[in-house]
Amino acid sequence: MTRLNEKHVAIEAAIAQISDGASIMVGGFGSPGTPFALLDELLKQGQKHLTLIKNDANESDIGIGKLISAGRVDRLVTSHIGLNRVAIDEMNAGRLSVEIYPQGLLAEKIRSAGAGHYGFLTDIGIGTEIGEGRQEVECDGQRWAIEPAIHADFALIHADLADHYGNLIYRGTAINFNPLMAMAAEHVIAQTFHIEAPGNLVPEQIHTPCAFVSQVIQVDPATSEQGRRQHDN
Amino acid sequence: MTRLNEKHVAIEAAIAQISDGASIMVGGFGSPGTPFALLDELLKQGQKHLTLIKNDANESDIGIGKLISAGRVDRLVTSHIGLNRVAIDEMNAGRLSVEIYPQGLLAEKIRSAGAGHYGFLTDIGIGTEIGEGRQEVECDGQRWAIEPAIHADFALIHADLADHYGNLIYRGTAINFNPLMAMAAEHVIAQTFHIEAPGNLVPEQIHTPCAFVSQVIQVDPATSEQGRRQHDN
Amino acid sequence: MTTDQQRILARAAKEITAGQIVNLGIGLPTQLFHYIPPELEVLVHSENGVLGCQLIDDNSEADLEMIDSGGTYIGTRPGASVFDSAMSFAMIRRRRVDMTFMGAFEVDQQGNLANWKIPGKFSPGIGGAMELAQKVERLIVLCSHNDKHGNPKILKRCRLPLTAPHCVSLVITEKAAMQVTSTGLEVVDIADGLSIEELRAATEAELIIDETRVGRF
Amino acid sequence: MTTDQQRILARAAKEITAGQIVNLGIGLPTQLFHYIPPELEVLVHSENGVLGCQLIDDNSEADLEMIDSGGTYIGTRPGASVFDSAMSFAMIRRRRVDMTFMGAFEVDQQGNLANWKIPGKFSPGIGGAMELAQKVERLIVLCSHNDKHGNPKILKRCRLPLTAPHCVSLVITEKAAMQVTSTGLEVVDIADGLSIEELRAATEAELIIDETRVGRF
Numbered sequence: 001m002t003r004l005n006e007k008h009v010a011i012e013a014a015i016a017q018i019s020d021g022a023s024i025m026v027g028g029f030g031s032p033g034t035p036f037a038l039l040d041e042l043l044k045q046g047q048k049h050l051t052l053i054k055n056d057a058n059e060s061d062i063g064i065g066k067l068i069s070a071g072r073v074d075r076l077v078t079s080h081i082g083l084n085r086v087a088i089d090e091m092n093a094g095r096l097s098v099e100i101y102p103q104g105l106l107a108e109k110i111r112s113a114g115a116g117h118y119g120f121l122t123d124i125g126i127g128t129e130i131g132e133g134r135q136e137v138e139c140d141g142q143r144w145a146i147e148p149a150i151h152a153d154f155a156l157i158h159a160d161l162a163d164h165y166g167n168l169i170y171r172g173t174a175i176n177f178n179p180l181m182a183m184a185a186e187h188v189i190a191q192t193f194h195i196e197a198p199g200n201l202v203p204e205q206i207h208t209p210c211a212f213v214s215q216v217i218q219v220d221p222a223t224s225e226q227g228r229r230q231h232d233n
Numbered sequence: 234m235t236r237l238n239e240k241h242v243a244i245e246a247a248i249a250q251i252s253d254g255a256s257i258m259v260g261g262f263g264s265p266g267t268p269f270a271l272l273d274e275l276l277k278q279g280q281k282h283l284t285l286i287k288n289d290a291n292e293s294d295i296g297i298g299k300l301i302s303a304g305r306v307d308r309l310v311t312s313h314i315g316l317n318r319v320a321i322d323e324m325n326a327g328r329l330s331v332e333i334y335p336q337g338l339l340a341e342k343i344r345s346a347g348a349g350h351y352g353f354l355t356d357i358g359i360g361t362e363i364g365e366g367r368q369e370v371e372c373d374g375q376r377w378a379i380e381p382a383i384h385a386d387f388a389l390i391h392a393d394l395a396d397h398y399g400n401l402i403y404r405g406t407a408i409n410f411n412p413l414m415a416m417a418a419e420h421v422i423a424q425t426f427h428i429e430a431p432g433n434l435v436p437e438q439i440h441t442p443c444a445f446v447s448q449v450i451q452v453d454p455a456t457s458e459q460g461r462r463q464h465d466n
Numbered sequence: 467m468t469t470d471q472q473r474i475l476a477r478a479a480k481e482i483t484a485g486q487i488v489n490l491g492i493g494l495p496t497q498l499f500h501y502i503p504p505e506l507e508v509l510v511h512s513e514n515g516v517l518g519c520q521l522i523d524d525n526s527e528a529d530l531e532m533i534d535s536g537g538t539y540i541g542t543r544p545g546a547s548v549f550d551s552a553m554s555f556a557m558i559r560r561r562r563v564d565m566t567f568m569g570a571f572e573v574d575q576q577g578n579l580a581n582w583k584i585p586g587k588f589s590p591g592i593g594g595a596m597e598l599a600q601k602v603e604r605l606i607v608l609c610s611h612n613d614k615h616g617n618p619k620i621l622k623r624c625r626l627p628l629t630a631p632h633c634v635s636l637v638i639t640e641k642a643a644m645q646v647t648s649t650g651l652e653v654v655d656i657a658d659g660l661s662i663e664e665l666r667a668a669t670e671a672e673l674i675i676d677e678t679r680v681g682r683f
Numbered sequence: 684m685t686t687d688q689q690r691i692l693a694r695a696a697k698e699i700t701a702g703q704i705v706n707l708g709i710g711l712p713t714q715l716f717h718y719i720p721p722e723l724e725v726l727v728h729s730e731n732g733v734l735g736c737q738l739i740d741d742n743s744e745a746d747l748e749m750i751d752s753g754g755t756y757i758g759t760r761p762g763a764s765v766f767d768s769a770m771s772f773a774m775i776r777r778r779r780v781d782m783t784f785m786g787a788f789e790v791d792q793q794g795n796l797a798n799w800k801i802p803g804k805f806s807p808g809i810g811g812a813m814e815l816a817q818k819v820e821r822l823i824v825l826c827s828h829n830d831k832h833g834n835p836k837i838l839k840r841c842r843l844p845l846t847a848p849h850c851v852s853l854v855i856t857e858k859a860a861m862q863v864t865s866t867g868l869e870v871v872d873i874a875d876g877l878s879i880e881e882l883r884a885a886t887e888a889e890l891i892i893d894e895t896r897v898g899r900f
Contacts, residue, residue: 001779003702004762005724029514029551032531055551056591082590083537103513103594104555108348111552115341115769116776116818118354118377124559124597129583129627137370139379144351146372160531165726165762171437172531172548176515179550183773199761204404205438206764207550209734210726211704211779226530234562236485237545238507262731262768265748288768289808315807316754336730336811337772344769348552349559349601357776357814362800362844393748398509398545405748405765409732412767416556432544439547440767442517443509444487444562459747 023051025155025181033174035158037219057084079103113149114183155185162192166213256284258388258414266407268391270452290317312336346382347416388418395425399446470640495567513594518546575671577634577646580626599630611639618670687857712784730811735763792888794851794863797843816847828856835887
């Protein structure tokens with residue numbers, strides 16, 4: 001692990017650790033919680049053949065939508081891509097491999113990696129098309145589907161507030177998948193609007209303890225889609 | 234579920250819902266987080282043949298230690314009972330059935346019920362005495378042990394702060410098993426030092442959302458072991 | 467909003483009572499926000515991680531980190547909490563959400579529901595629908611009685627891939643409110659001015675109708 | 684505290700460096716708190732749910748809701764967090780704790796550890812020891828070299844039920860610091876004034892000793 005006292009780094013150096021072919025968990029449900037600045041830096045640096053794990057595909061011109069549109073993503077593990085027409089077209093054209101899970105199972109598969117398990121046993125989806133092809137096991141006279149953990153090389157996280165050790169606090173519905181991915185990935189890069197000195201965060205209010213976080217990057221809300229209104233409904 | 238607007242009740246009525254033979258999860262790691270007032274009321278009301286699920290057995294003259302000493306507990310599911318001489322003696326005399334799990338597995342078995350799973354797959358303890366007798370399954374060429382979820386009729390929880398809907402905030406190391414048990418048990422009774430009107434808790438700071446909590450009871454720190462210094466080391 | 471939709475929503479709102487936790491699916495169900503009076507102690511769950519959301523007055527002053535699962539900017543009411551996606555679905559799988567309202571492509575007289583995929587045509591993913599459908603105690607479908615070509619959506623048996631089997635409690639369309647029972651689909655209420663024959667003609671499912679008990683809405 | 688224990692602790696403290704996350708087991712390892720200077724940026728993890736604990740000066744003013752896993756009242760240092768037991772052990776199983784110090788009944792030259800049960804005599808439960816032993820990157824055993832009857836505790840093969848197999852990296856006793864390697868137990872340091880022969884006589888395990896490289900402590 002990165003040492004506590006060496007985590008606050010520049011965005012370029014943090015993202016440069018990602019190589020072609022990497023698997024990357026990306027926080028966010030829609031726009032809130034999506035680490036737009038980290039994704040824009042990834043777009044700029046040019047890594048390709050990426051596997052992304054994210055609840056949704058953002059919209060086509062923001063966040064991971066930009067990476068998909070630029071042909072940089074080979075595979076997407078997700079629960080819903082309905083708001084991204086480009087992702088749907090790329091999937092239908094066979095250029096983007098899309099693996100779809102029910103949202104709560106996706107969350108738990110990531111959390112399962114974060115808890116250090118192989119996976120978990122569920123009754124969700126048994127007998128439906130989306131539950132086909134899973135290994136099952138009989139326990140207490142009933143069939144249960146095995147849902148293996150989802151692992152990744154990197155997680156890109158958006159937090160509201162951090163300290164220099166990498167303790168993270170999220171805000172509003174920007175929490176979503178971020179704390180789960182922070183536990184799960186091998187290497188965790190978190191962007192945050194504010195970085196405080198250790199001691200300035202209340203221990204009970206920390207959502208992700210610093211032990212899970214490899215690097216923290218301070219970003220300006222005004223420089224990315226983080227500060228952009230996405231839709232007007 | 235209890236309706237949101239009907240959760241703030243008297244301690245007698247809440248504990249009176251528990252019958253003989255009930256299974257009860259009890260929060261706490263040592264003294265912090267142990268719901269002493271709820272346990273004292275349970276002692277007073279006289280329910281017997283209880284199954285308790287708690288990290289430890291407290292000390293013999295406080296908390297669940299009192300219930301064990303009074304012969305009210307048939308079975309204890311725990312990770313360590315080293316500080317309670319009476320519990321050890323009762324176990325050795327065959328009057329108390331004790332089921333021991335590694336602490337993190339105990340936490341996850343409870344959390345697994347709280348997440349609505351059958352259980353999870355782990356490599357913890359494979360090849361050791363404490364890992365014997367578990368159902369195993371082969372996935373990706375490796376053996377994994379199945380750890381089934383632990384369920385309970387009731388959970389007795391200690392929080393620092395609540396609102397009338399049953400949202401809970403814990404403090405310090407009194408968090409421990411409380412939020413996990415609050416998710417897991419069928420019926421969740423939480424004691425708390427302070428009860429606020431809904432809206433007075435910050436949404437991001439709530440550890441246990443009210444959806445999981447059946448009743449909240451206000452207790453006075455001074456009336457139970459909650460305010461007693463347990464040891465002087 | 468059409469008057470048909472308003473009729474559906476007004477009928478649906480009667481199912482919501484004080485003290486409940488309610489999930490509103492994307493589309494028409496979200497419009498139920500407008501039918502929940504602020505003083506009613508109800509917490510609306512949205513599966514992206516919030517319990518206690520409510521409408522905001524002025525979208526231009528929205529908090530950019532507060533949306534519901536449909537992407538609408540929202541506020542919170544007193545008693546609200548926000549949490550991660552694992553907690554949000556634990557709440558669902560543990561049946562801590564009392565009721566959910568959802569749209570449907572098809573629903574049938576066994577209470578089967580199809581609302582996520584039209585093979586070869588529409589498959590953006592399932593989102594949170596499967597777990598909500600499978601686990602929430604009471605699932606109420608809000609949908610038009612027929613599709614835009616006039617074909618029935620209330621069927622004998624769903625033909626599309628299911629979201630979950632045997633999950634629907636009540637179906638509310640502009641024509642009727644129909645309860646799923648062990649013996650079939652029982653009509654509770656018929657729309658004002660609609661005859662039983664007209665309702666049967668617009669429906670593929672066999673409807674159980676007790677004329678002495680059926681209400682109007 | 685005995686001088687033997689002080690010798691063990693002083694040697695153990697050298698393993699802790701700035702920026703680490705360290706877990707201190709119940710008993711002797713907890714005393715390492717006294718050897719971590721406040722200015723050293725180290726967070727002490729305690730498995731009951733705190734990262735960043737430290738000693739408090741005045742026990743009579745202790746916060747009654749702040750203990751470590753051994754039951755000692757503690758405070759926190761800047762950068763600390765508190766969390767539930769699932770999170771605490773996720774941290775352990777995900778190898779986010781860099782190092783743990785533990786006591787031992789027996790340890791052997793394969794790095795096996797027994798420290799939780801003496802059949803028929805002592806079996807209070809395993810607590811968090813198994814997961815710490817199995818998953819923490821670097822496990823350092825702190826124990827007396829021999830039991831109170833003078834019998835060796837550093838064995839060829841453990842006889843008691845194991846906490847975890849092949850988990851120990853380094854063993855520190857009052858007589859030696861011994862590293863577990865693929866070829867056996869290699870002596871890194873010998874206590875001042877102790878001869879190699881005396882060390883071998885007090886030890887059941889076969890010791891690998893390179894006289895030109897071994898240090899003193």
